[in-house]
Amino acid sequence: VRIGGQAVVLIAGPCTVEGLAMLEETGRAARAAGAVMLRGGAFKPRSSPYSFQGLGSQGLAYLARVRAQAGLPVVTEVMAPEQVELVMRYADMLQIGARNMQNYSLLREVGRTRRPVLLKRGMSASIDEWLEAAEYLLAQGNTQVVLCERGIRTFETATRFTLDLSAIPVLRQRTHLPVIVDPSHASGQRHLVGPLALAAVAVGADGIIVETHPQPTSALCDGAQSLDLDQLAGLRDAMARVAGAVGRTMHDPVSAESLPALLGPQISEGGGCQ
Numbered sequence: 249v250r251i252g253g254q255a256v257v258l259i260a261g262p263c264t265v266e267g268l269a270m271l272e273e274t275g276r277a278a279r280a281a282g283a284v285m286l287r288g289g290a291f292k293p294r295s296s297p298y299s300f301q302g303l304g305s306q307g308l309a310y311l312a313r314v315r316a317q318a319g320l321p322v323v324t325e326v327m328a329p330e331q332v333e334l335v336m337r338y339a340d341m342l343q344i345g346a347r348n349m350q351n352y353s354l355l356r357e358v359g360r361t362r363r364p365v366l367l368k369r370g371m372s373a374s375i376d377e378w379l380e381a382a383e384y385l386l387a388q389g390n391t392q393v394v395l396c397e398r399g400i401r402t403f404e405t406a407t408r409f410t411l412d413l414s415a416i417p418v419l420r421q422r423t424h425l426p427v428i429v430d431p432s433h434a435s436g437q438r439h440l441v442g443p444l445a446l447a448a449v450a451v452g453a454d455g456i457i458v459e460t461h462p463q464p465t466s467a468l469c470d471g472a473q474s475l476d477l478d479q480l481a482g483l484r485d486a487m488a489r490v491a492g493a494v495g496r497t498m499h500d501p502v503s504a505e506s507l508p509a510l511l512g513p514q515i516s517e518g519g520g521c522q
């Protein structure tokens with residue numbers, strides 16, 4: 249997958265890996281909808297310590313299985329420096345979440361790898377602070393960094409966060425790094441995800457990452473902002489029309505055979521890491 253070229257990417261998947269069946273169903277739908285990567289959290293940064301924290305290593309095993317089934321590379325969050333080695337065995341791209349954008353020991357550890365990184369903007373981070381966080385990764389020699397605008401905290405309460413669309417053209421001038429947009433966390437509401445995704449493509453984003461769930465109303469996390477599988481199906485075509493209007497194309501589907509082998513070892517279905 250090339251992020252940052254002429255073609256715009258669509259990345260889709262659940263907020264959280266909740267189990268194998270729902271991930272398989274979402275993986276199939278993502279592939280059919282023209283997504284080129286699968287997202288899904290195994291280690292989840294939750295605001296409350298009493299909320300579901302993710303399936304951890306078992307979630308990684310499920311991601312690896314659906315990666316192979318659907319033929320989609322995986323992006324998943326790594327929350328702590330000591331998790332990097334484990335998550336790298338299963339993930340094509342390491343996500344650093346908004347809450348960890350300024351976790352400098354995590355940035356250094358991920359920077360020491362050569363795995364592509366999705367660096368989300370901290371919800372209260374300025375563009376300068378975000379670029380300095382990216383610099384931590386680059387300074388360690390990891391050059392495959394993709395920025396992700398996911399909404400910032402403002403006085404506005406009608407949306408979960410406020411999507412800073414201006415950040416995209418600003419970053420275009422300030423950095424060579426690709427920028428994608430997460431309209432799911434930015435808006436918090438399913439009906440806003442499509443319009444914001446299209447606006448992001450119009451303003452020059454290199455891709456969109458959206459939360460998708462087979463049954464959003466029963467999702468364990470972020471159901472209100474998750475598209476159902478039918479809504480996902482229409483998104484790529486709408487994005488393609490806007491991309492065409494601004495001189496871009498949509499990224500071609502990836503060939504399943506071209507997925508590189510990851511390190512393993514496979515985690516057993518029971519969830520223990522071997």
Ligand code: PEP
Binds near residue numbers: 293347398
């Ligand atoms: C996520 O993408 O799973 C996530 C937790 O988003 P953010 O870090 O932007 O809140």
Ligand code: MN
Binds near residue numbers: 263264433459469470
């Ligand atoms: Mn989420």
